[in-house]
Amino acid sequence: METQTQVARGRPREFDPEEALSAALTVFWRRGYEGASMAELTEAMGITKPSLYACFGNKESLFRKALDLYERDKLCYMKSALEAPTAKGVAERLLRGSLAIQTGTTDPHGCLGVISTVGCTIQADSIRDDVIARRVSSDAALLARLERARDEGDFPDTIEPQALATYLTTVMQGMAVHASAGMSRELLEQLVDTTLAVWPGK
Amino acid sequence: METQTQVARGRPREFDPEEALSAALTVFWRRGYEGASMAELTEAMGITKPSLYACFGNKESLFRKALDLYERDKLCYMKSALEAPTAKGVAERLLRGSLAIQTGTTDPHGCLGVISTVGCTIQADSIRDDVIARRVSSDAALLARLERARDEGDFPDTIEPQALATYLTTVMQGMAVHASAGMSRELLEQLVDTTLAVWPGK
DNA sequence: GTGTTTCCATACCGACCGGTATATAGTAAC
DNA sequence: GTTACTATATACCGGTCGGTATGGAAACAC
Numbered sequence: 001m002e003t004q005t006q007v008a009r010g011r012p013r014e015f016d017p018e019e020a021l022s023a024a025l026t027v028f029w030r031r032g033y034e035g036a037s038m039a040e041l042t043e044a045m046g047i048t049k050p051s052l053y054a055c056f057g058n059k060e061s062l063f064r065k066a067l068d069l070y071e072r073d074k075l076c077y078m079k080s081a082l083e084a085p086t087a088k089g090v091a092e093r094l095l096r097g098s099l100a101i102q103t104g105t106t107d108p109h110g111c112l113g114v115i116s117t118v119g120c121t122i123q124a125d126s127i128r129d130d131v132i133a134r135r136v137s138s139d140a141a142l143l144a145r146l147e148r149a150r151d152e153g154d155f156p157d158t159i160e161p162q163a164l165a166t167y168l169t170t171v172m173q174g175m176a177v178h179a180s181a182g183m184s185r186e187l188l189e190q191l192v193d194t195t196l197a198v199w200p201g202k
Numbered sequence: 203m204e205t206q207t208q209v210a211r212g213r214p215r216e217f218d219p220e221e222a223l224s225a226a227l228t229v230f231w232r233r234g235y236e237g238a239s240m241a242e243l244t245e246a247m248g249i250t251k252p253s254l255y256a257c258f259g260n261k262e263s264l265f266r267k268a269l270d271l272y273e274r275d276k277l278c279y280m281k282s283a284l285e286a287p288t289a290k291g292v293a294e295r296l297l298r299g300s301l302a303i304q305t306g307t308t309d310p311h312g313c314l315g316v317i318s319t320v321g322c323t324i325q326a327d328s329i330r331d332d333v334i335a336r337r338v339s340s341d342a343a344l345l346a347r348l349e350r351a352r353d354e355g356d357f358p359d360t361i362e363p364q365a366l367a368t369y370l371t372t373v374m375q376g377m378a379v380h381a382s383a384g385m386s387r388e389l390l391e392q393l394v395d396t397t398l399a400v401w402p403g404k
Numbered sequence: 405g406t407g408t409t410t411c412c413a414t415a416c417c418g419a420c421c422g423g424t425a426t427a428t429a430g431t432a433a434c
Numbered sequence: 435g436t437t438a439c440t441a442t443a444t445a446c447c448g449g450t451c452g453g454t455a456t457g458g459a460a461a462c463a464c
Contacts, residue, residue, distance in 0.1 A: 010409030011461045032321060034237065038452060048413060049453075059452065110320065117383050118312065119234060119321035132383050163396040166380070166389055171369075174376030178368070181319050181334050187368055194365040198400045212440030213430045240422060250443060251423075257441095261422065 017055055020045040024056075025066040030108040032119040033063050033127050063127060070112050071134070074101050078138060086202045087149035090142075091168055095192045098172045102179035103188060110180030114173055139169060155201030164200075171195050219257055222247040226258075227268040232310040234321040235265050235329050265329060272314050273336070276303050280340060288404045289351035292344075293370055297394045300374045304381035305390060312382030316375050341371060357403030366402075373397050 023044045027036045038059060042049050056062040077097035084090045102109055116131040146161035155164065175188060225246045229238045240261060244251050258264040279299035286292045304311055318333040348363035357366065377390060 009462055011411045011459080013411060014460095035321075037450080039450085048411095050414095050455095051412065053453070054411075114379055115320055118317055118379060119237075135383070159396065159399065160392070162389075163392045166385075166393050167373075167396045167400075170376035170380060170393055171372055172376070173379040174372030174374070177316055177320060177375040177379065178372060181337070183368075187364075190362070190365045191368050191372055194361065194369045197361065198369075198402050200400050211432055211438075213432085213442080215441060216430095239420080241420085250441095252425095252444095253442065255423070 013051070013055070015045075015047050015051070020047055020052075021056070021062075021065055021069055024062055025069050025112075026108065028063055028066050029070075029110075029112045029115070032115045033059075033124050034119065060124075060127060064130065067112070067116075067131070067134070074107075074112075075138075077101075078141075082141060082145045086152075087146055087154035087164070088196065088199050088202050090145060090149070091199055092192075092196055094142075094168065094172060095175075095195060098175055099185075099188055099192055102176055103185045109182070111173070111176035114176040115180065135169075139165060142168070153201075159200055215253070215257070217247075217249050217253070222249055222254075222257070223264075223267055223271055226264055227271050227314075228310065230265055230268050231272075231312075231314045231317070234317045235326050236321065262326075262329060266332065269314070269318075269333070269336070276309075276314075277340075279303075281343075284343060284347045288354075289348055289356035289366070290398065290401050290404050292347060292351070293401055294394075294398055296344075296370065296374065297377075297397060300377055301387075301390055301394055304378055305387040311384070313375070313378035316378040317382065337371075341367060344370070355403075361402055 023046070024041050027041050027044045030036075031040070038049060038052070041059075041062070042052055045052065047055075052062070056065060077100075078094065081090055081093035081097055084093050098111070101107070102111055113131050113135055117128060117135070143161060143165045146165050149155065150157070150159075150161045171191075175191060178191070179188060225248070226243050229243050229246045232238075233242070240251060240254070243261075243264070244254055247254065249257075254264070258267060279302075280296065283292055283295035283299055286295050300313070303309070304313055315333050315337055319330060319337070345363055345367045348367050351357065352359070352361075352363050373393075377393060380393070381390060
């Protein structure tokens with residue numbers, strides 16, 4: 001069986017796919033899936049439409065690859081956040097991590113997942129479902145972490161881990177909406193502080 | 203000066219503008235401003251395009267009228283919520299009111315304001331700004347109410363009324379995102395209970 | 405060099421977008 | 435009835451959408 005990488009033949013491409021994908025991610029982030037036109041995408045990526053289709057498939061395929069990049073580069077803080085020693089520590093890392101992403105100076109404000117979930121409406125149902133499915137899997141990890149925290153006595157037994165997980169993701173999503181609407185970083189930091197101030201337990 | 207209402211002349215319209223507007227609101231609610239096509243709108247409203255344009259102007263004007271209807275019919279609970287005796291009472295009325303709207307059995311799930319804020323991207327900046335402006339004005343009323351609550355000792359002085367207002371609207375917006383994503387009413391009720399359980403003060 | 409493969413650029417495709425011109429049908433005033 | 439006026443229905447407008455056919459340019463193997 002031939003496992004060797006195929007030898008390059010013919011004219012090599014003149015652009016870097018990763019850079020182009022990063023540019024596409026920025027456009028999707030700012031415009032949403034349906035709001036991003038192929039014209040704006042190709043211009044931001046610095047390539048022409050045939051090059052885009054040859055390299056990334058169609059628009060939907062491009063979006064999924066951009067979503068992969070988003071999870072890998074922007075949502076990596078979530079995994080490490082779950083390693084905090086207490087439930088409140090997890091919450092703080094998640095909230096501050098969300099804040100950092102959603103109010104960055106270079107990237108668009110808001111959360112790509114929220115934008116895609118709320119904004120995709122028409123034929124993009126499969127996109128929407130995909131984004132929601134990804135969210136579900138990350139929520140499951142958070143739930144498992146909070147169940148452990150409950151066993152370790154991080155918060156009162158009167159509060160269900162599921163309820164606390166839903167509550168925390170709700171604050172993060174609401175923060176994304178506020179960030180999309182242009183709320184200042186100072187107010188969003190105040191929001192994080194308030195959420196932590198009312199947080200039950202340690 | 204002639205203040206009498208103008209006498210009807212010519213052929214009267216065959217549809218009820220309020221019913222048509224209500225149908226348009228449902229479409230905008232489910233699809234967002236840009237996702238709602240004139241074809242889908244006219245079909246849902248049961249009228250043809252010329253009738254729509256003659257009665258409601260253009261798409262943007264129709265949306266603003268639908269937004270007025272939304273505020274009048276769906277967001278009316280907000281005003282009465284501010285009349286609750288304590289800050290926690292205000293929060294509970296707002297949260298349960300949001301929940302009722304966003305998980306209704308007939309209307310689409312989620313909040314039209316959030317959908318319009320997050321989803322409008324391209325040429326619809328004026329729509330977006332309008333929705334955000336309306337939100338700002340209602341937030342100001344909430345802030346004033348919470349300042350009074352602070353003076354009345356409803357919650358500790360360590361928490362700023364502004365911070366608490368931002369926090370509460372954040373939970374409501376996050377709830378709208380979850381509702382748009384299809385979260386069950388049971389989980390959302392649990393979310394409301396949790397938010398009230400951790401609420402600071404009375 | 406030649407042949408082959410692949411990339412890039414342009415022009416184009418059908419479909420749909422928001423919006424409208426035109427013609428017909430229907431109602432009120434007279 | 436006639437006239438004036440307005441709603442409706444159909445067909446259509448230019449523009450943009452996502453996606454592609456075509457032709458030439460560039461780099462590989464030989």
